[in-house]
Every structure is written in C-alpha cells, then in structure tokens.
Amino acid sequence: MISQIAIVLFDGFAFGMLLFLLSVGLSVTLGMMNFINLAHGAFGMFGGYVAVTVMRQLGLPFLAALPMAFIAMALLSVLIERSLFRRLYKAGELNQVLFTIGVVFVAAAAATFIFGTVQQVIILPSWLRGSVEFGGVRFGIYRAFIIVVALIITALLVFGLERTRLGAQIRAAVDNQRMAQGLGLDVERVFAITFALGCGLAGLGGALAVEIVGLSPSFGFQMLVYVLIVVSVGGLGSITGSFAGAALLGIGDVAGKYFWPEIGSFLIYLLLVAILLVRPLGLFGKR
Amino acid sequence: MTTPIAAPIESRDWLRRRSRWSPFEIMFWLAALLPFILLPTYLPLASQIAIAALFAISVDLILGYAGIVTLGHAMFFGLGAYFAGIISVRGWGEPISGLLMAGLFAGIIGYVVSFLITRVQHLALIMVTLGLGLLTYELANALHDLTGGTDGLRGIRTWPILGQFKFDLWGYTGYAYTLAVLFLCFLLSRRLVNSSFGLALRGIRENVKRMPAIGADHKGHLRLVYAISAAIAGLAGGLMAQTTNTVALDSLSFERSADVVVMLILGGTGRLYGAILGTIIFLVARDQLAGINPQYWYFGIGLLLMVVVLFMPKGILGFLARIVDRSK
Numbered sequence: 001m002i003s004q005i006a007i008v009l010f011d012g013f014a015f016g017m018l019l020f021l022l023s024v025g026l027s028v029t030l031g032m033m034n035f036i037n038l039a040h041g042a043f044g045m046f047g048g049y050v051a052v053t054v055m056r057q058l059g060l061p062f063l064a065a066l067p068m069a070f071i072a073m074a075l076l077s078v079l080i081e082r083s084l085f086r087r088l089y090k091a092g093e094l095n096q097v098l099f100t101i102g103v104v105f106v107a108a109a110a111a112t113f114i115f116g117t118v119q120q121v122i123i124l125p126s127w128l129r130g131s132v133e134f135g136g137v138r139f140g141i142y143r144a145f146i147i148v149v150a151l152i153i154t155a156l157l158v159f160g161l162e163r164t165r166l167g168a169q170i171r172a173a174v175d176n177q178r179m180a181q182g183l184g185l186d187v188e189r190v191f192a193i194t195f196a197l198g199c200g201l202a203g204l205g206g207a208l209a210v211e212i213v214g215l216s217p218s219f220g221f222q223m224l225v226y227v228l229i230v231v232s233v234g235g236l237g238s239i240t241g242s243f244a245g246a247a248l249l250g251i252g253d254v255a256g257k258y259f260w261p262e263i264g265s266f267l268i269y270l271l272l273v274a275i276l277l278v279r280p281l282g283l284f285g286k287r
Numbered sequence: 288m289t290t291p292i293a294a295p296i297e298s299r300d301w302l303r304r305r306s307r308w309s310p311f312e313i314m315f316w317l318a319a320l321l322p323f324i325l326l327p328t329y330l331p332l333a334s335q336i337a338i339a340a341l342f343a344i345s346v347d348l349i350l351g352y353a354g355i356v357t358l359g360h361a362m363f364f365g366l367g368a369y370f371a372g373i374i375s376v377r378g379w380g381e382p383i384s385g386l387l388m389a390g391l392f393a394g395i396i397g398y399v400v401s402f403l404i405t406r407v408q409h410l411a412l413i414m415v416t417l418g419l420g421l422l423t424y425e426l427a428n429a430l431h432d433l434t435g436g437t438d439g440l441r442g443i444r445t446w447p448i449l450g451q452f453k454f455d456l457w458g459y460t461g462y463a464y465t466l467a468v469l470f471l472c473f474l475l476s477r478r479l480v481n482s483s484f485g486l487a488l489r490g491i492r493e494n495v496k497r498m499p500a501i502g503a504d505h506k507g508h509l510r511l512v513y514a515i516s517a518a519i520a521g522l523a524g525g526l527m528a529q530t531t532n533t534v535a536l537d538s539l540s541f542e543r544s545a546d547v548v549v550m551l552i553l554g555g556t557g558r559l560y561g562a563i564l565g566t567i568i569f570l571v572a573r574d575q576l577a578g579i580n581p582q583y584w585y586f587g588i589g590l591l592l593m594v595v596v597l598f599m600p601k602g603i604l605g606f607l608a609r610i611v612d613r614s615k
Contacts, residue, residue: 036410087597093409094356098552099596101545105589112582225421225541232414266425273418277403280411 003137008255014143016250017150018212021205022223023230024157024242025198031174031237033089033191036096039103040202041227045111045219047073047203048210052120062125066149066207073203074196081195086188104220111217120215122207146208153201157239170194174237226253229272235285245283298483306481315560319466323459330458336570337465338526343550343562344469344476345519350548351556352480353512354492355404356413358544359420360520362400365539367393367521369427372440372534380446382529386468389525390518397517401510408495417541424539439535443528454530461530468526472519476559479515488512489557549588553595555602564604 026040047069054060054068084103088096128145131138161167169190172180181187206219213222226249234245252271256264275283322333342364349355371389379385400419407415427434434440447453452460479485490498491505498505528534537543546569554565569588576584599606 030410036413084593091596091600093413094350094552094556095596095600097356097358097413098549098592101549102589102592102596105585105592107589109582109586109589113586225417228414228417232410236410263425263429266422266429269418269422269425273403273415273422276411276415276418277406280407282411 003135004258006135006137007139008258009251010137010139011143012251012254013247014140014146014250015212015254016247017147018205018209019223019226019230019250020150020243020246021153021208022202023227023234023246024239025195025201026227027231027234027242028170028174028237028239029191029195029198030231032170032177032187032194034093035085035089036093036100037085038097038100038224038228039107039220040199041223042104042107042220043073043077043199043202044206044209044223045107045215045217046076047206048120048122048215048219049111049115050203051207052122052210052215055122062122062128066204069203069207070200073206074200077199078192078196081192085195104224107220108217115217117217120210122210122215124211142211146212149208153204154239154243161239166190166193229268231282233272233275233282235282238282238284241282241284298486302481302483302486306477312560316470319470322462327457327459330462332570332574334458334462334465334526334530336567337462337469338523338530339547339550339570340563340566341465341469341472341526342520342523342547343554343566344473344559345516345523346547346551347556347559347562348476348479348516348519349513350551351558351561352485352492353488353509354495355416355509355513357416358413358541358548359416359418359423360516360547361539361541361543362420362423363393363397363517363520364524364527364543364547365423365427365534365536366396367524368528368534368538369434369440369524370521371525372443372528373433375443375445375528376440380444382445382448382464385445386522386525386529389528390522393521393524394514394518397521398510398514400517401513404513405506405509417544420539420541420544424536424541427536427539434534434536437536439533440528441533443532443534445529445532454532458530465526465530468522472522473559473563476519479512480559484508484511549592552602553591555604555606558602558604561602561604565602568603 022041022044026037029035029037050072051062051065051069055062055065060068080103084099088099091099124142128142131140132144133139161170169180169185172183172185173187173190177187206215209215209219209223213219229249230242230245233249234241234243249268252268253264256267258264260267279285319337322330326333342360345363346357346360349360350357367389370392371385374385374388403415403419404412428436430436445454448460448464452463454460454464480488487498487503487505487508490503491508495505524538527538550565550569551562552565553568554563555561572587573584576587595602601609
C-alpha cells in the first residue's frame with residue numbers, strides 16, 4: 001500500500017510538472033493582459049511535433065530537440081501574437097475564447113494535414129529509459145528527468161521574476177497594467193516577450209509530454225481542460241500558484257484514475273467547481 | 288447600439304414596437320415549411336437543425352441577452368435527452384408529456400445550478416460552467432445502469448403524437464413536431480426578450496454594477512433566465528431523444544457545448560434569429576463539407592470563427608443588419 005501511494009505520488013507529480021510547463025505561460029499572460037488564450041495547448045502540440053520531426057528528419061539527439069521545440073514555439077508565438085492576438089486585447093472575453101478556439105481548430109487541421117492522424121512516437125536515449133528501484137518501489141527514470149527539468153525551470157522563473165529587470169517589469173504589468181503603462185513601461189513589449197517565453201515553455205512541455213501522454217492532432221483539445229484547470233485553480237499571474245495547482249491536479253488525476261478508476265475524473269471536476277465557488281480567483285489568486 | 292430618439296417615448300411603446308412582426312419574420316417561418324415540399328430527403332437534417340436551433344436559442348437567452356458566458360450548456364441538453372429517453376425506456380413513451388417533463392426536469396436542475404453560476408464571473412464563470420458540464424458527463428458515464436454509459440441508451444420507443452401521427456422513416460412527423468416546438472419556444476423567447484424582464488437582462492449584460500444601483504434584483508433575474516434557458520435546452524434534448532430514439536454520451540459532451548456557442552456567434556448573439564441562422568449555416572456546411580473530408584470541416588470552421596470575431600463582432604446577421612442600415 002505504501003509503495004502504491006509512493007508510485008502514485010511520483011507519477012502524479014511528474015504529470016503535474018508537465019502540466020506546469022504547459023500552463024505557466026498562460027497563467028502569467030492571462031494575469032497581465034486578461035487575454036484568454038485557449039490555443040495555448042496548441043503551442044504544446046506543435047512543440048511536440050517539432051521535437052519529433054527534428055529527431056527523425058535531422059537525426060538530432062533528444063536533448064538537442066528539447067531546446068529546438070522551445071525556440072520554434074517562441075518564434076511562432078511572436079508571429080501569431082503580433083499579427084492576430086494583438087487585435088483582441090480590448091475585445092470581450094467571449095470573443096477571445098471563440099477566436100482562440102478557432103485557432104485550435106485550424107491548428108488541429110494543419111497538424112492533421114502535415115503529420116497525419118497517427119500517434120507520434122519519440123525515441124528516448126537509452127539512459128532515460130527503464131526505471132530504478134528505491135526502497136522496493138520502481139521509479140521511471142524519464143519521469144524523474146521531467147521532474148528535474150521542471151524544477152530547474154521553476155527555479156529559473158522564480159529567480160528571473162524576482163531578481164531581473166524584466167521580471168520586475170512583468171510583475172508590475174501583472175499587478176496593475178494601467179499604472180505600469182502610466183509610469184512609462186512599454187507593457188505591450190513586455191507582454192510580447194512574456195508571451196513568447198510562455199509559449200516556448202509550452203512547446204518544451206509538449207515535447208516532454210510525447211512519451212507520457214502521446215501526440216496526435218487532438219493534443220491541443222486534450223490538454224485544454226487540464227491547462228485551464230491549472231490556471232484557474234492556481235490563480236492568474238502567479239508562478240507558485242500554477243506550480244501548486246499543477247502538482248495538485250497531476251497527483252489528483254493519477255491518484256483518481258489509479259484508486260477509483262470509475263469516478264476519478266468526476267472527482268477532479270467536482271474539486272474544480274468547489275474550489276472556484278469558494279475562491280473564484282483560484283487558490284493563490286490576488287485580484 | 289440604438290439610434291438616438293428625438294422625442295421622448297414611453298418605454299412601453301418602445302417595447303411594443305420591438306415586438307411587432309416584420310414581413311421578413313413571417314417569410315422566414317413560411318420558408319421553414321419548405322423542406323416538406325422541396326427537400327423531403329433532407330427532412331432528418333431539417334429536424335436536426337430545428338433541434339440545434341432551439342438549443343442555440345436557449346444559449347442566446349443567457350449569453351446574448353444576459354451576458355453569461357457558458358461552455359457547459361450541453362449539460363441541460365443532455366439531461367433533457369436522458370430524462371425523455373429513460374422514461375420512455377421505463378414504459379412511458381407519450382411524446383408531449385414526456386417532453387414537457389424533460390424540460391421541467393432540466394429547468395429545475397438549471398434553477399439549482401443558477402445559484403452557483405451567479406456567484407462567479409469572468410474566467411471563473413467560464414470554468415464553473417465548463418466544470419459542471421464535464422461533471423455531468425462523467426456522472427452519466429458512471430451511472431452505467433441508468434444511462435447505458437458509453438453504449439448509449441437503448442430501447443427508446445416513442446408513441447405516436449396525440450395517438451395519431453407515427454414517427455415515420457422519412458421524418459415528416461419528426462420535422463413537423465420539432466418545428467412546432469421550436470416555433471412555440473421561439474414565441475415564448477421573443478415575448479421574453481421584448482418585455483421589461485428582457486430589458487433588465489440587457490442592462491445586466493451592459494453593466495452588472497449599475498443594475499443593483501437602480502434597484503434591480505440582478506441575481507434574481509439571472510437565476511430566472513438561467514432556469515428558463517436550461518428548460519428550453521432540456522426540451523431540445525428531449526426532442527432529440529424522441530425523434531432519433533437514441534441518447535448517447537455525446538449529448539452531454541464539451542463539443543456540443545462549444546458547437547452551440549460557435550453557431551450562436553456565427554449568426555449573431557443577442558438576436559434570436561441569429562441563433563437560428565447560425566445553426567442553419569453551421570449544420571448545412573458540416574453536412575456538405577464533412578462528406579468530403581472532416582479535416583476541411585475543422586479548418587473551415589476554425590477560419591470562419593476567426594474571421595467572424597475579427598470582422599463581424601455581431602455575427603453574420605449583425606453584419607447584414609449594418610449593411611441594410613447603411614444603405615438606407
């Protein structure tokens with residue numbers, strides 16, 4: 001029983017860390033511009049495809065494919081943000097939701113057109129495969145790798161946000177966009193950078209997720225609900241909130257499916273509704 | 288929104304003028320009878336459109352008029368469908384009473400849920416509607432004995448309407464029945480939005496803080512319209528169960544909730560005809576395009592959504608209305 005709990009906690013935490021990478025960018029950009037971007041998961045999907053493609057076509061190693069996914073998605077997001085999303089910052093939330101759902105549809109169709117509907121596989125290097133035994137429980141090495149990567153990135157994000165100039169600008173823009181603008185801060189530029197970073201992280205998360213959840217054109221939809229739960233439960237604009245929300249959701253999801261397979265997802269949604277009714281701004285939301 | 292009015296008029300006169308029938312409307316409803324004569328092979332599609340249009344009207348009442356953004360309204364559609372289906376399986380297949388009970392059931396649940404809905408706003412509101420929708424889906428999936436789970440509900444038998452008109456294979460009775468229900472609910476909704484209650488809802492949509500300031504019970508209004516909307520959605524679901532004799536889990540799915548909002552936006556929110564027009568465009572296009580290749584369909588609908596949001600924020604009907612206004 002103890003070993004079961006340990007393995008569920010471990011797998012759940014690893015899944016949570018994937019969700020964290022996929023959603024942290026959305027949380028921060030939403031907190032800053034109030035722009036509800038349901039297409040955030042689509043960046044994760046294309047990140048996965050980039051990683052799979054560069055490994056298969058160019059023969060790059062896995063560790064080189066991950067930064068490629070990050071960079072490709074950051075660049076793509078700048079393009080899309082400057083050309084399309086920028087027009088919608090002043091629009092109502094309904095229009096934002098619908099526009100970005102439209103983007104998810106188009107992205108799914110484009111992915112089907114280019115890559116087909118088949119599930120993609122990623123070939124991990126041998127040192128990431130298998131598992132290690134620790135106290136009678138077998139832990140997957142790849143999942144441990146995900147946790148390590150996510151923790152490093154979290155540390156970088158927290159450090160960057162607390163200690164750098166850009167981080168201070170981001171915090172100012174999230175706290176009070178109009179005030180920051182009044183003080184001469186170019187919020188649009190800060191937003192564009194944040195958006196690119198967030199989408200890059202989503203791309204990285206997508207690349208890491210291929211092995212765990214698979215990759216097909218419906219990835220953007222599959223992850224949409226998870227990402228939204230993390231963002232709304234964690235609270236907008238908060239990295240620690242997203243981290244806690246993602247870890248909770250990941251562990252809850254894996255535990256629910258493991259111990260109560262019949263009603264596991266039911267419990268997750270029940271928890272979501274209950275949390276939002278008690279704290280509409282999320283567990284760590286301030287505004 | 289409205290053009291400035293020179294002379295002050297009584298609000299009652301304004302409402303009365305809004306509720307007058309225009310020749311376009313009469314033509315529209317006469318045209319709705321055409322499929323009987325011109326396209327008898329498309330009657331099943333026509334009843335599907337009528338059902339979806341009814342569902343879209345129910346969403347328009349809360350989204351277009353009261354400003355409650357929902358991504359989980361399929362919850363009430365599915366509840367109505369399962370209610371109508373289950374009482375039929377359990378031996379009561381009389382369609383009209385069954386339909387009314389389904390609508391009532393969905394309406395009661397809607398009233399209960401409305402107490403939760405009115406507590407939250409913005410992103411939390413979208414997430415709560417989404418969460419409740421997914422919750423209902425999982426519940427129906429878990430209650431396998433009652434709903435048939437992923438296999439769907441089997442053994443629905445709907446008796447002839449009024450003991451006279453059997454549901455035929457061609458869909459004549461089915462379309463007449465759905466069209467009649469759609470028309471009646473449309474009349475009800477039309478009366479509702481052109482009443483002082485409808486005006487109060489628009490006030491809430493435009494500014495949620497000022498309505499309580501002028502003494503309107505905004506939460507009470509929202510709860511009432513939410514319950515009415517849920518009941519109409521339940522009627523639409525009940526109609527689907529009765530005309531197709533099947534209920535599957537997809538009647539509760541997120542896709543259905545999202546599709547109906549898309550239809551509404553295409554046509555134009557805050558106009559009942561926008562809901563109907565959007566449904567017609569969406570379903571006819573899907574019927575034609577999905578036959579060629581389902582991926583074209585997704586690409587097309589995604590692109591259409593983006594174009595409509597960017598260039599026609601009031602939907603296709605709002606766009607047309609603006610052109611007509613300008614040419615005057």
